[in-house]
Amino acid sequence: MLLSTHAHALVRRIDTSAAERMEGVHAVLTAKDIPGDNVYGIALPDQQVLAEDKVRFCGEPVALVAADDPYLAEEAVAKIQVEYEPLPAVFDPVSALKANAPQVQPKGNLILHTRVRKGDVAQGFEDADVIVEDLFHTHGQDHAPMEPESGMAWVDENGTLVIFSSSQYIYRDRRQVARVLSLSANRIRNIASTMGGGFGRKDDVTVEIFVALLAWATKRPVRLAYTRHESMLTQTHRHPTIVRARAGATRAGKLTALEGVAYGDSGPYASLGIFVIKKMALHLGGPYHWPTYKADSFSAYTNNPIAGAFRGFGVFQAAVVHESLIDRLAERIGKNPLEFRLENCLREGLSFSTGQVMTEAAGLPKTLERLQEYMGEQDLHFNTGSQVMA
Known part of the structure; x- marks a missing residue:
C-alpha cells in the first residue's frame, strides 16, 4: 500500500506508470480503478477506500500494488509519484467544532451530539454543600493485537470472490466489499x-x-499482512477525549x-x-445514583488517526472522570472513599443517568462489600487526606 505522508492535503496528481512497468507487478490500483463506490463505513459511509481528491490523515491509503513478492511490491510502491497540496489541519475535537476550523468532511466536523437529562441539575447543585470540577484529558490507545491485520482473497472456480481474514464481523465486511466492487x-x-x-x-x-480489489483485478490469489507500523498508522484506536465535568454532594455524603x-x-x-462517544454521555456518571444529571457528548472529525471500537466502548474514558470526581468529593467531605461509593452506588430500585430504574444486574454493592471485607482481612486502609491505600 502507498500511504499518505500528509495529515490533510489535496491530491493533485498520481503517476503510477513506473510501478506498472515493473516485471512481476500484476496490478497498481488507485481510486479510479475501483469498480463500485469508493466509500465504506460501518456507522456512516464516509470513508474513502483509496484517497481520490484529498487525504485526511497521515497514513491514509492512496494506492495498492499486487506483485510476486512483498519486496517487489514495496519497490513498486516507492516508484509511485503523488503530488500533494497541503491544507490546514485540525488535531483536537474542541478546536474541530469551532466555526473557523479546517473542514475535514464536506458536511462539517460534527458527527453526533448526544444529550442526556435527568431532573433539575441547577437545583441539584443548589442542594450540594461541596462541588468539585475539573478538566480531563484521556489519550488514544492502540489495541496492539498479537497478530496484525491480515487476509487473503481469490476468485474460485465458480467465479465467487473468497475472502479469508482475521475479522470479528465477516458478514458486515461482506456488505462493505459488495458495495466497493x-x-x-x-x-x-x-x-x-x-x-x-x-x-x-x-x-x-x-x-x-x-x-478483494486486488484479487478481482488480477484473478490471482492475493495476501496482505500489515506490519506493526502499518497497523498502528492506518487502523482504528481508542478515542482520545476532552471532558469538563463537575459534581456535587451534601456533607452527609449523598450525591x-x-x-x-x-x-x-x-x-x-x-x-x-x-456509538462510542454517545455512550460517554450515558456513562459519565458511572455506576452511581445521581438524583440530577446533565451530560452532553460530541464526536468530531479531526485529522488524527481513526478512532473506533475498543473494549469498554467509551466507558473507560468516562470512568476516569467519574471516579476522580467521586474521590475528590469523598476527600472534601471527609468520607472514606469506599464507604462513600457504597452509600451512592446503583442498587435495584434506583435510577441510572438516563432515568432507567435498575431491576437487576446491580452488582456493584456486593463487589464493594467484598472489597471492604478484604481490606479488613489484610489490614489495608486509606491514608488520611488521600485516596492511596497503605
Missing part, C-alpha cells in the same frame, strides 16, 4: 480465520476490501448532581465513533 453479496464468501487478538480493532473493515460535556476525537472517519 459492485457485486451482489451472494458472489462473495467471507471466512473468518483465527483471530490472533481483536479487542474491537478487527470489528471494523481492515484488509478485506484491499485484498446531588453531575454535569459534564465530553468531546471525542474520531479522526477523519466515523467508524464506530458515533
Whole structure:
C-alpha cells in the first residue's frame, strides 16, 4: 500500500506508470480503478477506500500494488509519484467544532451530539454543600493485537470472490466489499480465520476490501499482512477525549448532581465513533445514583488517526472522570472513599443517568462489600487526606 505522508492535503496528481512497468507487478490500483463506490463505513459511509481528491490523515491509503513478492511490491510502491497540496489541519475535537476550523468532511466536523437529562441539575447543585470540577484529558490507545491485520482473497472456480481474514464481523465486511466492487453479496464468501487478538480493532473493515480489489483485478490469489507500523498508522484506536465535568454532594455524603460535556476525537472517519462517544454521555456518571444529571457528548472529525471500537466502548474514558470526581468529593467531605461509593452506588430500585430504574444486574454493592471485607482481612486502609491505600 502507498500511504499518505500528509495529515490533510489535496491530491493533485498520481503517476503510477513506473510501478506498472515493473516485471512481476500484476496490478497498481488507485481510486479510479475501483469498480463500485469508493466509500465504506460501518456507522456512516464516509470513508474513502483509496484517497481520490484529498487525504485526511497521515497514513491514509492512496494506492495498492499486487506483485510476486512483498519486496517487489514495496519497490513498486516507492516508484509511485503523488503530488500533494497541503491544507490546514485540525488535531483536537474542541478546536474541530469551532466555526473557523479546517473542514475535514464536506458536511462539517460534527458527527453526533448526544444529550442526556435527568431532573433539575441547577437545583441539584443548589442542594450540594461541596462541588468539585475539573478538566480531563484521556489519550488514544492502540489495541496492539498479537497478530496484525491480515487476509487473503481469490476468485474460485465458480467465479465467487473468497475472502479469508482475521475479522470479528465477516458478514458486515461482506456488505462493505459488495458495495466497493459492485457485486451482489451472494458472489462473495467471507471466512473468518483465527483471530490472533481483536479487542474491537478487527470489528471494523481492515484488509478485506484491499485484498478483494486486488484479487478481482488480477484473478490471482492475493495476501496482505500489515506490519506493526502499518497497523498502528492506518487502523482504528481508542478515542482520545476532552471532558469538563463537575459534581456535587451534601456533607452527609449523598450525591446531588453531575454535569459534564465530553468531546471525542474520531479522526477523519466515523467508524464506530458515533456509538462510542454517545455512550460517554450515558456513562459519565458511572455506576452511581445521581438524583440530577446533565451530560452532553460530541464526536468530531479531526485529522488524527481513526478512532473506533475498543473494549469498554467509551466507558473507560468516562470512568476516569467519574471516579476522580467521586474521590475528590469523598476527600472534601471527609468520607472514606469506599464507604462513600457504597452509600451512592446503583442498587435495584434506583435510577441510572438516563432515568432507567435498575431491576437487576446491580452488582456493584456486593463487589464493594467484598472489597471492604478484604481490606479488613489484610489490614489495608486509606491514608488520611488521600485516596492511596497503605
